[in-house]
Every structure is written in C-alpha cells, then in structure tokens.
Amino acid sequence: MSRIPVILDTDPGIDDAAAIAAALFAPQLDVRLLTTVAGNVGIEKTTRNALQLLHFWNRDIPVARGAASPLVRAPGDAASVHGESGMEGYAFVEHQRQPLALPAFEAIYQQLQASDEPLTLVAIGPLTNIALLLIQYPDCVAKIKRLVIMGGSAGRGNYTPNAEFNIAIDPEAAAKVFASGLEIVMCGLDVTNHALLDPLYLAQLPEINRTGKMLHALFSHYRSGSMSRGLKMHDLCAIAWLVKPELFTLQPCFVAVETHGEYTAGTTVVDIENRLKRPANVQVALQLDVAGFQAWVAQVIALAP
Ligand code: BDR
Ligand code: CA
Numbered sequence: 001m002s003r004i005p006v007i008l009d010t011d012p013g014i015d016d017a018a019a020i021a022a023a024l025f026a027p028q029l030d031v032r033l034l035t036t037v038a039g040n041v042g043i044e045k046t047t048r049n050a051l052q053l054l055h056f057w058n059r060d061i062p063v064a065r066g067a068a069s070p071l072v073r074a075p076g077d078a079a080s081v082h083g084e085s086g087m088e089g090y091a092f093v094e095h096q097r098q099p100l101a102l103p104a105f106e107a108i109y110q111q112l113q114a115s116d117e118p119l120t121l122v123a124i125g126p127l128t129n130i131a132l133l134l135i136q137y138p139d140c141v142a143k144i145k146r147l148v149i150m151g152g153s154a155g156r157g158n159y160t161p162n163a164e165f166n167i168a169i170d171p172e173a174a175a176k177v178f179a180s181g182l183e184i185v186m187c188g189l190d191v192t193n194h195a196l197l198d199p200l201y202l203a204q205l206p207e208i209n210r211t212g213k214m215l216h217a218l219f220s221h222y223r224s225g226s227m228s229r230g231l232k233m234h235d236l237c238a239i240a241w242l243v244k245p246e247l248f249t250l251q252p253c254f255v256a257v258e259t260h261g262e263y264t265a266g267t268t269v270v271d272i273e274n275r276l277k278r279p280a281n282v283q284v285a286l287q288l289d290v291a292g293f294q295a296w297v298a299q300v301i302a303l304a305p
Pocket of ligand 2 (some may be wrong): 016235278
C-alpha cells in the first residue's frame with residue numbers, strides 16, 4: 001500500500017492531540033512534518049505540546065514552529081476549552097527535543113521542494129502558516145495535492161455566532177487560502193459537531209493502551225462536549241476524511257470568508273444553493289457517518305502503543 005504523504009499544521013490542543021495520534025498511527029498516512037501555529041494557546045505552548053506528543057510516542061518527525069499571531073489581528077485563544085497549557089490533564093515527561101531552526105512556512109516549502117510527488121497539507125488550526133506559505137511562495141500551489149482543513153461552517157459558529165474558531169482567529173489568512181486556487185476539502189462544524197466519541201468508548205479508553213490512558217486524561221479536561229454526553233472530535237475529522245472519505249458527503253461550493261463584518265468576521269459564507277453563480281472553490285463536508293467515524297477512531301487508537 002502506498003501511503004499518503006502528509007504535512008500536518010496544528011495548534012495542540014486536545015482534539016489536535018487525538019488527530020495527531022490518528023495521523024501517526026493510521027497505516028495509510030506518512031506524516032513528514034508537523035508545523036505549529038498559535039491558536040488554542042500561544043505558539044510557545046502549541047510547539048511544546050507538539051514536541052511532547054512526539055516524545056510520548058518516541059517518533060522522530062520534524063517540528064517547525066509557526067506564526068505567533070494572525071496576519072493582521074491580535075491573537076485570541078481557546079484556553080477555556082483546552083486548559084491554560086492547551087493540553088491540560090496529563091503530566092508529560094521532560095525531554096530535550098527542539099523545533100527546527102526555520103519557520104513553519106519555510107519548512108513546509110522545503111518539504112514540498114524535496115518531494116518527488118505533490119504533498120497533502122492538513123491544517124487543524126488557524127490558517128496563518130498556510131497563508132504565509134502562499135504569500136512567500138505562490139509557486140507552491142503546484143506542489144500541493146490538496147489542503148484538508150478543520151475549519152469553518154455552513155451554518156452557525158462556535159466562537160462568534162457565525163464563525164468557527166480556526167477561521168475566526170485569522171479571517172484574513174483564511175480568505176487568502178480559500179481564494180488561492182488550491183484544492184480544498186473543508187471539514188467544518190457541519191460535520192465536526194456530530195463527530196462525537198461516546199461516553200461508553202471514553203470510559204474504556206484507559207484500558208486500551210497508554211495512548212488511550214493519555215487521551216482519557218486530556219479528554220477529562222476538554223470542554224467541547226462532555227465526558228457524560230460525548231466529546232466533539234473536530235480535528236480528527238480532517239484525518240478521517242483522508243483515510244475514510246466514504247464516511248463523508250461532500251458538496252463543491254463557492255466559499256468566501258467574511259473579513260469586514262462588524263459581527264461576522266471569520267464567517268465562512270458557503271453558497272450551497274449557488275446563488276452567487278461563482279465557481280466552486282471548496283469541497284464542503286456536509287454529512288458524516290457517525291457510527292463509521294466512531295468505529296474508525298476505535299480501530300486507529302488501538303493501533304497506537
Ligand atoms: C477547532 O477549534 C479548536 O479549539 C479545535 O482544536 C479545533 O481545531 C474547532 O472549532
Ligand atoms: Ca485545532
């Protein structure tokens with residue numbers, strides 16, 4: 001089986017940690033680089049968290065530190081969802097690992113240049129690093145097979161009434177990325193709000209393996225959903241789409257990002273009925289086979305140590 005080569009851009013983040021686990025242990029994927037971005041918490045913390053996870057699994061994938069703040073706006077965060085450290089609840093051991101000496105967008109570009117096949121980018125945080133890559137190296141589009149994101153919504157938001165967190169934190173970056181001509185798959189709240197891990201599975205997690213134990217400890221501090229009603233695995237959806245696209249129903253749509261609205265900045269305007277008569281630029285995930293998703297998560301977590 002030839003594995004899909006992937007670069008994963010992330011702001012760990014508790015659901016990011018679950019997504020990173022799935023990306024590392026799904027046999028279909030070959031993660032070549034992790035890049036970090038400020039989002040759920042600041043860049044020092046998201047970078048430290050990414051390195052801690054790789055150390056936990058004893059994996060030697062390079063990590064590049066990314067943007068400390070959005071393109072033009074002041075940073076925001078989601079510490080209320082993930083805790084002050086961004087990955088509250090588990091005592092990771094100390095280690096000597098360091099990120100690469102070059103910024104995320106440069107590291108991504110180097111990987112793209114070095115690869116003899118186009119690479120898949122997966123972005124599960126704000127899109128600042130991807131926008132910087134496109135601004136610095138517009139020629140990179142030809143080297144990117146596609147960009148799969150967790151972000152946006154065709155309906156309501158989870159950060160402001162209409163905007164999803166990853167897009168709302170850096171709307172200007174998202175607007176740049178959505179208008180870039182890249183092939184984009186958007187796993188937004190339309191599917192991720194339904195991507196629940198149920199209480200029964202959550203209760204079993206610590207017995208499965210040490211990854212299950214660690215994730216259970218983090219999940220106990222995660223505030224998107226609840227341990228008793230189910231937890232929303234937003235970021236895991238982007239990985240699930242890569243490995244099991246048949247679980248998702250996609251619709252090609254024109255999608256624009258609102259950057260000026262007084263109340264609506266960061267809203268993804270998804271033209272489902274094609275009212276604007278503009279060509280589709282995004283494959284938007286609108287439905288998820290929830291039982292299939294849960295079965296896949298259980299399968300892949302069981303493959304981890
Ligand atoms: C997104 O926001 C973050 O808090 C999560 O990690 C996920 O990427 C969900 O809106
Ligand atoms: Ca995230």
